[in-house]
Amino acid sequence: DTGVSQDPRHKITKRGQNVTFRCDPISEHNRLYWYRQTLGQGPEFLTYFQNEAQLEKSRLLSDRFSAERPKGSFSTLEIQRTEQGDSAMYLCASSLFWGNNEKLFFGSGTQLSVL
Amino acid sequence: GNSVTQMEGPVTLSEEAFLTINCTYTATGYPSLFWYVQYPGEGLQLLLKATKADDKGSNKGFEATYRKETTSFHLEKGSVQVSDSAVYFCALTSIQGGSEKLVFGKGTKLTVNP
Numbered sequence: 606d607t608g609v610s611q612d613p614r615h616k617i618t619k620r621g622q623n624v625t626f627r628c629d630p631i632s633e634h635n636r637l638y639w640y641r642q643t644l645g646q647g648p649e650f651l652t653y654f655q656n657e658a659q660l661e662k663s664r665l666l667s668d669r670f671s672a673e674r675p676k677g678s679f680s681t682l683e684i685q686r687t688e689q690g691d692s693a694m695y696l697c698a699s700s701l702f703w704g705n706n707e708k709l710f711f712g713s714g715t716q717l718s719v720l
Numbered sequence: 721g722n723s724v725t726q727m728e729g730p731v732t733l734s735e736e737a738f739l740t741i742n743c744t745y746t747a748t749g750y751p752s753l754f755w756y757v758q759y760p761g762e763g764l765q766l767l768l769k770a771t772k773a774d775d776k777g778s779n780k781g782f783e784a785t786y787r788k789e790t791t792s793f794h795l796e797k798g799s800v801q802v803s804d805s806a807v808y809f810c811a812l813t814s815i816q817g818g819s820e821k822l823v824f825g826k827g828t829k830l831t832v833n834p
Contacts (some may be wrong), residue, residue, distance in 0.1 A: 609763065640822075647724070647809050647824030648764070661821065696764070709822070711763035 607631075609712035611697050617718045618687055625683045626715045630699030637680050638709065639672055640696040641665065648696055654680060655702065687719045722747045726810045726825035733800055733832050741795040741828045743784075743810035751812040753777075753786055753793040754822070758807045767795075767808070800832045 610629040618624050630637050636655050640648035651670070652662045656677040666672075669687075674680040684691055694716050698709040727742040745751065755767040755777070768777030773788035782797045793810060810825040 645826060647811070647826050648822070649824070650821045653820060663821075698764075708766055709764075711765070713761070713763045 609697055609699050609710050611695075611712040611715050613715060614713065615716045615718075617720065619720050620687060620689060622687055623683065623685045624687055624717065625681055626695055626697075626717075628680045628682070628697030628699075628712060630678070630680070630697070631701075631710055634699035634701050634710075635677070636700045636702045636707070637674055638698040638700075639680070639682055640698065642694040642696055642714070643692075651682075684717075687717075689719050692717055692719045722751065722812060722814055722823045724810050724812055724823055724825035726808075726828055728826075729807075729828040729830070731828060731830045733830070735802055735832055735834050736799045737832075739795070739797040739800045739804075739830070741808055741810075741830070743793045743795065743825060745791050745793065745810075745812050747791075747812055747814055749814050751814045753784070754811040754813075755782070755784055755793070755795050756809040756811060756824070758809065758827075760806070764809065800830070802832045802834050805830055805832045 612627045638653040639651040642648040654674040669685045672682045694714040696714045698711045700707045700709045723746045725744050752771045754769045756764045757767045758764050768779040770777040770786035776785045784793050784795045807827045807829045809827045811822045813822050
């Protein structure tokens, strides 16, 4: 068990470019979450998957953002036409959800800087 | 909507000092409450949780009691160590037992000096 892995750790891009982040959850975890954290703030929920189904998306997730989890394993988060306001740490978390019990395991995040 | 307010940091203490980090919440229904910790260079980790009123969560010498009457979930530790230096986040979810849509506070940075 290597934990939740996120790639890349850092991404610097120019405004208007597209970026894609990857998250590899802990093996066998059926839920996967994306959060965004800006400086001095706590993480904010973006979206989550149960297996390959995207069950909920936050209003924070504009139409420039899209997330996928095609085979119920790894997930990608794409931001199109990046803006400076997208600069943040993007966190991924996974869990094995059963009954009413759930514990999230977070990755170390991808730090995005939009110039 | 649901929200969490935690005391502003940073907090600086000497080793073996008593720690309290205040957390209050606003939520509909009966939320579950959490404390997460983020050590330098690492991902968020669940420190402790409580799922109903008067429950006490505890782990690694840290404790927090779910107080419905004061809508609070203050984090305490009797004697902090240098290794406790980290950022602490209070959080809630209104999904009983689940962690969907965790709502986090802004975090409190703790530095413990030897």
